[in-house]
Amino acid sequence: MTLYKKLVRDGIPQIIESKGEKCIYEILDDEKYAVELRKKLDEEILEYIEAANVEDATEELADVLEVIHAYALIHGVSLENAETMRLKKASERGGFANKVFLVEVLD
Numbered sequence: 001m002t003l004y005k006k007l008v009r010d011g012i013p014q015i016i017e018s019k020g021e022k023c024i025y026e027i028l029d030d031e032k033y034a035v036e037l038r039k040k041l042d043e044e045i046l047e048y049i050e051a052a053n054v055e056d057a058t059e060e061l062a063d064v065l066e067v068i069h070a071y072a073l074i075h076g077v078s079l080e081n082a083e084t085m086r087l088k089k090a091s092e093r094g095g096f097a098n099k100v101f102l103v104e105v106l107d
Helices: 012-018 030-049 054-075 079-093
Strands: none
Touching: 030 054, 054 079
16 A cells, blocks of 8 residues: 555546556645645655756646646636736746846845
8 A cells, every 4th residue: 555645636546447546546635736736836846956967857847837738727727828927027027048147136
């Protein structure tokens, strides 16, 4: 028996059961879901940071995006609206492509 106690993708219980194994899971209420989703985001970002190659990094970025999609649903925000906001901020303040590292602001 392996104890996980973590948020997983919706299809994981069926995948486990299709292999002839049994699993115990629960459907979280909104409050617990928000807590576990934050843990999942932390987990996926750490896995991205620790990725050994571009293929693994790409897979982990996809997982991060899946969590972002879930957050959008929680907040009732469409990804299109989030993208519009991202573009607005990029237009006003820039993105991160130029690798600018602010050291200090002098008074």
